[in-house]
Amino acid sequence: xxxVSQSPEDTAAIAARLAERVRASLPRTEAIVIALIGDLxxxxxxFTQGFASALGIRQQPKSPTFLLAKEYSVPGTPYSLWHxxxxxxxxxxxxxxxxxxHIFEQPNNIxxxxxxxxxxxxxxxxxxxxxxxxxxxxSRGITINENP
Numbered sequence: 001x002x003x004v005s006q007s008p009e010d011t012a013a014i015a016a017r018l019a020e021r022v023r024a025s026l027p028r029t030e031a032i033v034i035a036l037i038g039d040l041x042x043x044x045x046x047f048t049q050g051f052a053s054a055l056g057i058r059q060q061p062k063s064p065t066f067l068l069a070k071e072y073s074v075p076g077t078p079y080s081l082w083h084x085x086x087x088x089x090x091x092x093x094x095x096x097x098x099x100x101x102h103i104f105e106q107p108n109n110i111x112x113x114x115x116x117x118x119x120x121x122x123x124x125x126x127x128x129x130x131x132x133x134x135x136x137x138x139s140r141g142i143t144i145n146e147n148p
Contacts, residue, residue, distance in 0.1 A: 005140045011043045012050025014142055018130070019054035022110060026079070031109035033124050035116035038132030043140045044114050047130065048083055051112060055081060063114060069100055079108050087115040092122035 005011040022032055034051075036044040045063045052061050056075040061083050068088070072081045082103050086094075095101040103109055104124050116123055133141040 001145075002141060002143045004135060005043065005142055006138060008043070008046045011046045011140060011142065012053065015047040015050030016054035018128075018144060019051045023055065028107050030107055030124065031104050031111050033104055033111045033113065033127045035123060035127050035129050036112055036114050036132070037116060037129060039134065042132035042134060043142070044132060047132070047142070048112050048114075052081055052083075055079075055110075057081060068098065069103070074110070079110060082109055082111040083114075084111060085114045086118040089115075089118045092119055095119055095122045 003014055005014060018034075022034075025032070036047060038044055045061070048061050048063075052059075052072060057072045058075075059072060061070065061072065063083075063085050068086075069082060069084045072083070073079075074081055084100065084103070089095065092101075101122065103111055113119075113123065113127075116127070129143075129145040131141075131143040131145070133143075135141045
């Protein structure tokens with residue numbers, strides 16, 4: 001599905017629709033992993049903020065570039081939203097070394113991953129891909145592939 005966002009509010013609304021579909025697919029036997037793919041300034045963090053808000057998370061996520069990972073509890077549920085920024089990683093082995101690979105295995109986790117290409121084969125096979133492209137000064141293309 002390809003959508004065009006004309007503003008940060010549009011991007012947040014698109015993220016909220018995906019969050020509702022994810023919520024409807026719960027429970028599962030493993031984490032739901034969403035790879036956010038795009039250049040700097042393409043809207044990945046704005047998308048994450050809209051996604052988190054739709055899940056009822058009041059704290060506004062910021063890109064965890066220096067933390068690598070940040071966990072947020074989803075209110076009223078046993079679920080956690082994880083926001084990973086893999087920009088500084090160099091491959092799947094870094095996930096293992098930092099003990100982050102277990103995040104993908106826990107069925108109560110919803111995981112948004114920025115810069116997923118940095119960890120290559122470290123993502124689960126059924127990862128949802130969300131691609132962001134600059135389509136104009138303020139517009140962004142957002143392509144969601146739920147069955148990569």
